[in-house]
Amino acid sequence: MKGKLLSLTCSCGGKMKKAFVPVEFFGIDFGVREAEVCTKCNAEYLDEKLMEKIEKEIKKKGLFGLESKVKVTKSGNSLVIRIPPEIAKFTGLKYESLLRIFPVGKKRIEIEAL
C-alpha cells in the first residue's frame, strides 16, 4: 500500500508515512494494523490507542514480567548476550538450540527459535 507522507518526522530525521504492518509482540500476533512507518529507517510507530490495547493484552498474558535488561559480554570476536532462564523456559530454548538473529532496526535485534 502506498501511504501518504505525514508532516511528522522520525527520530532519524526521515519522513513518516501511513502503512499497514503486521504487529507482533512477545510472539502474540496482533494482526495487520495501521502504523506510521519511517521512509528512511523503516521504524514503525503505532498509535497510542493500539499500544494501550497491546499492553493490556500482554499484561493479561503475564509476558511483561519476562522482559529484562541484560549486559553484552565478549567471547573472542563475538559479543555474547545471556538469555535469562525465565525466557529460555518460556520459549523452550535449550543449550545448543539453533537461533536466527537479525537486526530489525538500528536499535533492535530479533532472535527467532528455529
Ligand SMILES: [Zn+2]
Ligand atoms: Zn527513521
